[in-house]
Amino acid sequence: MTPHVEPDPRAGAAVKAADRAHVFHSWSAQGLIDPLAVAGAEGSYFWDYDGNRYLDFTSGLVYTNIGYQHPRVVEAIQEQAGRLATFAPAFAVDVRSEAARLIAERTPGDLDKIFFTNGGAEAVENAVRMARLHTGRAKVLSAYRSYHGATSTAINLTGDPRRWASDTASAGVVHFWAPFPYRSPFYSATEAEECARALQHLEDTIAFEGPGTVAAIVLETIPGTAGIMTPPPGYLAGVREICDRYGIVFVLDEVMAGFGRTGRWFAAEHYDVVPDLMTFAKGVNSGYVPLGGVAISAEIAATFDKRPYPGGLTYSGHPLACAAAVATIRVMEDEKVVEQAAHIGETVLGPGLRALAERHPSVGEVRGLGAFWALDLVRDRETREPLVPYNASGEAAAPMAAFGAACKKNGLWPFINMNRTHAVPACNITEAEAKEGLAALDEALSVADEHT
Numbered sequence: 001m002t003p004h005v006e007p008d009p010r011a012g013a014a015v016k017a018a019d020r021a022h023v024f025h026s027w028s029a030q031g032l033i034d035p036l037a038v039a040g041a042e043g044s045y046f047w048d049y050d051g052n053r054y055l056d057f058t059s060g061l062v063y064t065n066i067g068y069q070h071p072r073v074v075e076a077i078q079e080q081a082g083r084l085a086t087f088a089p090a091f092a093v094d095v096r097s098e099a100a101r102l103i104a105e106r107t108p109g110d111l112d113k114i115f116f117t118n119g120g121a122e123a124v125e126n127a128v129r130m131a132r133l134h135t136g137r138a139k140v141l142s143a144y145r146s147y148h149g150a151t152s153t154a155i156n157l158t159g160d161p162r163r164w165a166s167d168t169a170s171a172g173v174v175h176f177w178a179p180f181p182y183r184s185p186f187y188s189a190t191e192a193e194e195c196a197r198a199l200q201h202l203e204d205t206i207a208f209e210g211p212g213t214v215a216a217i218v219l220e221t222i223p224g225t226a227g228i229m230t231p232p233p234g235y236l237a238g239v240r241e242i243c244d245r246y247g248i249v250f251v252l253d254e255v256m257a258g259f260g261r262t263g264r265w266f267a268a269e270h271y272d273v274v275p276d277l278m279t280f281a282k283g284v285n286s287g288y289v290p291l292g293g294v295a296i297s298a299e300i301a302a303t304f305d306k307r308p309y310p311g312g313l314t315y316s317g318h319p320l321a322c323a324a325a326v327a328t329i330r331v332m333e334d335e336k337v338v339e340q341a342a343h344i345g346e347t348v349l350g351p352g353l354r355a356l357a358e359r360h361p362s363v364g365e366v367r368g369l370g371a372f373w374a375l376d377l378v379r380d381r382e383t384r385e386p387l388v389p390y391n392a393s394g395e396a397a398a399p400m401a402a403f404g405a406a407c408k409k410n411g412l413w414p415f416i417n418m419n420r421t422h423a424v425p426a427c428n429i430t431e432a433e434a435k436e437g438l439a440a441l442d443e444a445l446s447v448a449d450e451h452t
């Protein structure tokens with residue numbers, strides 16, 4: 001339960017005025033946005049200054065995996081701040097060592113060395129640098145339907161349209177099509193066909209780029225922002241085999257799918273694959289303090305045993321962020337958060353979202369697992385024409401905006417991207433909260449249905 005908070009619209013207006021005057025917001029036309037002023041948050045909810053409370057089906061930007069203001073994590077940050085608020089990365093610091101140990105123990109295979117960053121994009125930048133130095137090759141392959149971050153190399157690897165404005169520096173980045181049975185780039189009829197064709201396409205891409213020039217293949221284990229597209233069985237194992245055959249470094253980006261989101265510590269576990277490098281961020285400490293990193297295989301770590309690794313960050317492994325990670329991971333163990341994500345996906349979110357799809361013609365497909373779900377909204381289920389065109393804005397995006405407004409009216413804060421809405425709540429969302437979210441979605445989908 002959230003505490004009772006007195007509405008205070010005047011305070012909210014002051015927050016908004018200062019925001020409008022001085023905060024330059026990400027991904028936005030500054031004059032066209034009207035950000036909600038947030039007064040507080042707890043667990044799966046947040047609230048504004050006008051007395052409206054929202055069930056957060058976005059968990060921030062898919063990162064508050066244990067919800068807002070978990071007391072044990074807040075206390076751990078406070079305790080660390082009182083003891084040693086900061087210390088430079090070249091030193092061994094207890095809380096940093098402990099965070100690295102807890103992460104390494106949970107990552108698959110021999111990914112036992114942790115390079116800390118401040119977030120996901122920096123993790124991807126460094127994974128690419130490690131792969132290039134390890135192989136002595138320059139090219140990096142990534143998927144069109146992907147998101148890897150907004151810094152130079154990470155945005156170039158990103159497949160979604162946000163890449164277009166920053167694409168001039170994309171030396172060495174080559175995009176390919178990863179499988180997506182619902183909107184198959186290979187016109188496949190079955191998952192097995194999609195898998196086989198996608199692997200052949202990747203082989204062909206490598207053959208024409210020159211196998212000896214490709215340093216890394218970078219994939220999200222389950223592409224998140226681009227649509228929570230669970231790969232067909234065998235695909236990731238097939239990519240692993242291709243990487244082994246050509247001496248290419250396999251990088252799995254688990255920034256969004258990692259740390260319990262899919263009902264396992266890491267999504268790679270669902271597919272029995274171990275990459276050479278794995279990026280993480282977000283859920284590692286539920287985003288209470290910025291933290292990301294790269295988990296590194298023994299072989300790649302050995303490359304930098306006698307030769308220096310030419311990369312680093314002032315705040316790498318920041319003690320406050322590491323204290324939050326240690327506390328978060330312990331909370332996840334003690335409160336069985338990973339198991340809860342799996343359970344809520346299997347028993348409430350999965351069945352509930354599929355039931356919505358039966359009632360609402362605007363739902364073309366339900367995809368996902370754990371606390372990681374997408375509804376692909378369509379104008380026409382037969383043709384699968386998206387409810388709004390690819391990369392729609394303004395009037396073209398109006399049906400999704402109307403859907404979003406209906407969610408908010410019903411107390412649900414939705415994640416909306418193009419023609420999709422994602423149900424990505426905290427991994428420890430309760431059954432009652434998940435059902436409340438489904439009921440709000442049910443009402444809002446009726447608005448989307450009007451556009452079918």
Ligand code: PMP
Pocket residue numbers: 061118119120121122124147148149150220224225253254255256257281282292
């Ligand atoms: N990789 C993936 C898979 C992501 O989802 C994101 C963020 N949404 C990033 C990288 C970038 O992370 P950050 O915003 O922390 O730089």
